[in-house]
Each structure stands twice: as structure tokens, then as C-alpha cells.
Amino acid sequence: MPISEITVLPLTQAIAKGNPTLPESVIQSLTEAKVICEAASGYAFRIFQQIEDPSLLYIIGLWDSADAHNIFLSAPENQKLLSLFKNNINFEGDRGLTTWHLDEDVFTVDPSSGLKSAFTAPAISYNRHFVSADKREAFISKFLDVKGILEDYTKPLKVIGGWRIEKEEANGKEREEWVLFSGFNSVDHHMAFAKTEPFEKYKQIAGFVEGFEVRHLKAIEGLP
Template identity: 25%
Template sequence: MPVLEVTQLRLKGVSAADRGLLRNLSLVRDALQTNSRFYHCTEDPSLIYIFGLWPSLDAHLEFLASPRSSEVLGPQEEQLDFQWALHMNLDAMSSLPLDAPVMAISMVVIKEHDIDAYNQSITATRRLFSDASRPYRIVNGWRCDPTSRNHEAVMFTGWPSVEAHSAFVTEGRKNPDFARMEALYQTVEVRHARTLESNGPS
């Protein structure tokens, strides 16, 4: 099954608006054919995110272990420091809210005995997210990395602004289903990001 790769990188000596950065990222995308999208973090401008779609998790891991990895990724090393990466099953890149001005990236750790309850809560609250974020897409799933020791759920939602998402969360907490979902979080991290390519992929 196809998997979404989400990689967080920290900029080194360049800004997210640097044309050379986008050029190097685009060259890697062309080489890997992962239909990648590039975003920068609104909370921390020194962070960027790369979203790429691989035929399978094994396909990405095999690439990273191959000599070709250094050849393809090497040009980025002077501009970017690796922070972390995760994978989630995803059918197509178009399932992400790529047309939204702001994408919210929510990463939640759930205790093992709460997994079923969390899945039920997501089902119960999905309509809330959908109504509030329309017309933008919503996609969620579980991290599928074999080395991950935690049960990590990931959700991507689209919003007209960061403030719109914050207002939704504040209002959502008045809903019993939403409150029950948040009560299951062991840890949660939410970041917001905007595309680096205002005119779409080059």
C-alpha cells in the first residue's frame, strides 16, 4: 500500500523563501518521483516539512539504505538538518488538504488500551472537523513505522488561517465527543504549515 512520508527539516543559513532551496528540493522530487510537496512551519520559520508518496514503506526504506540516497539527498545537506520522519498509509497525495492556505499537522500519542476508544472518538468527531474546515480535506491515520515504540495517530486538516483552527478547537471542546477524544491524548503536538510553492509544484 502507498505510504505518505512526512519529514521535518531545519534550515541552515537559508530562509524558506530562498530560491536555491526550492530548486534543490524540486530536483530531489524529480529524481524520486514521489510527487512531493514542500511546506514551512508558521510557529517556527526555521522548520520545513516534506510530504512525499512512496509505493510502500519498504520502497522508501530501501532507498534510504542504498548508495543512491547520498547521491540524491547530498545537495541538501548544506541547507537542511534532518529532525524526524514518519510514515502513514495514504492512497494518494490528493487526499491531503493541499489547496488550503494553512495545513494543520496533529500528532498524538495514544496509550495502547485507549486505541479502540480513540478510533471511536475520531469517527464521532469527524463531522465536526468536516463542517468547520469545509471545503478542505481531512485525512487521518496511524503511524506505520516499524521502529516506533508508541501508538501515534496523525491528522491533517486544512484551514483558511491558523486562527480559524484555534477557534475551532476552542469551540470544539464544548462538544462531549471532542472532549472525550482529547482526554485520550497521552501527548499531542500540533503545527501549522504553508506551502513553499504558491503556484503549485514546478
């Protein structure tokens, strides 16, 4: 099964939340980058813009393995890709380009399920759950117990999650990260979930995490 790449591209220029339209030069570079990535991996790639901070872009795509992607990162094709963004992307520092992988194919939907990809939604919830290594099994057990609550709220959009392959450290200890994607009609539609009665059970997963981060993504107009 393929794994998923998540690359975050922080633009050098600020993009206003009230006017998130990207410069044409950035659109052109993203279009070319998508072609390069898909040719190298043989799988689909999609590019999104964060709603809360429109200057953050997300490349999400599939590879046969993390090793296959890492080989590409050393290839001339990737150097060409990076050169496309040399004037538009921050590459270093706390707000620099980051790349990592999930152990799950986040795009594929079983046609017989009657569901649609979360990535077709107007607003895509990108939830990062930070879990201590010793609570990984307990967390996923609880998540599977309450997952249906979120699925009922987001139907017919699929809820899909995966574990981050590359581990981070927090307070000197390695920690796990569970990333969850789900689709909504809007950010407000997602926020309204917390006001429903079933959410009282769903929020039990909070007892198994050290912290979490919630952001929302949207498709970029003008990209194929």
C-alpha cells in the same frame, strides 16, 4: 494502497517568522529533490514550510510501502538527494532530519466526494496525537464519532488521518501516534474552531491521548 512518507528537514540557518522566504539555493535543491523522489516512487510529492518555525521544512509523499521507501534510502539516488542539502540541513542531533511513515494515502481525494485536498489550503493543520497502545481502538472509535464536527468546520477541505507505522517509546513503553491533517483559511481560522459550540464535543478525544502537538504548514512559494 500507498502509504505516506513524512520527512522533516531542519534548516541550518534561522528563518524569521516575519520573513519566511527561503534562499534561492534551498528552493533549487527542493525542486530537484521533488523530481528525484517522484521518479523513484512513481507518486506525487509536495514540500511545505512550518508556519510557527519557518526553518522546518516537510517533504510529504507516497510510496507503495515503507519497505519500498527504505530501499530507495540505500540507493545512489538518495545519496544524490542528500548531497543537495549538505550545507543547508541539520542531519544529526535532537534537531536533525527525521523520516517516518503513515499507513494512509494522505493526498488522494475521491472526486465524487465533492471535497478538496487539505493540502490545497493556505494553512494546513498537522496534528500529532500520542496514544498509549492499549487505547488505540478506543481513541479511533471516539475520533470517528467526532470527526464530522471538524469536517463540517473545514468543508470543502478533506480531513485525513493515519497511524504512524514506526513506533516510538515513551517512559519505556511503545506508544501509538495518530497524525491528522486538515485545511484552514489561516491559523486564526483554526484557532477559532476551539471557540465554537460543537468543539465541546470534539475535544472529548483529549481524554484518549497522552499528549498532542499542533503545528501548521504552508506551501512554499517558488516550488512547482
